[in-house]
Amino acid sequence: MKSFSIFLVLGVVLTLILILLGNLNAGTIGDQVRDERNALAESGNKNALQPVGQISVTGDEAAQAEIVKVAAVTIDGSNVYQNACMACHAAGIAGAPRVGDVAAWAPRVAQGDETLYTNAIQGLAGQAGYMPAKGGNMSLSDDEVKAAVDHMVAQSQ
Secondary structure (H helix, E strand, C coil), X not given: CHHHHHHXXXXXXXXXXHHHHHHHHHXXXXXXXXXHHHHHHHHHHHHHCCCCCCCCCCCCHHHHHCCCCCCCCCCCHHXXXXXXXXXXXXXXXXXXXXCCCHHHHHHHHHCCHHHHHHHHHHCEECCCCEECHHHHCCCCCHHHHHHHHHHHHHHCC
């Protein structure tokens, strides 16, 4: 029993020594890690805050020469149709005229492009069916919707 008590006391003393050493070491290592993290953050912030470009308010000819013309983006009506319109207009869901069905599209085409565009952009709840605004995809631009309408009309005449 006496040897067990000695073993228990030595175990407690050893545990306390290890805890003390761990705390001393953790403080030193923690300070080093914090200092390294702060140094990295400061160097990263300097690069992140650099200006991307410059604005020339005066008639500086050198600045004018650096202007790059952006190519006009062409909108593919077929692509918009496949991603946004096809779900209803390929199957005729909710009264949507099927692409390629000349008879179903004829009265709509007769109303004119602007009416088709307006109905596709703003939506329509009519007797023949329901058309959600922008086909339910509000992230589409008006020009993308118009391109999709043009594509469907071209396929249905």
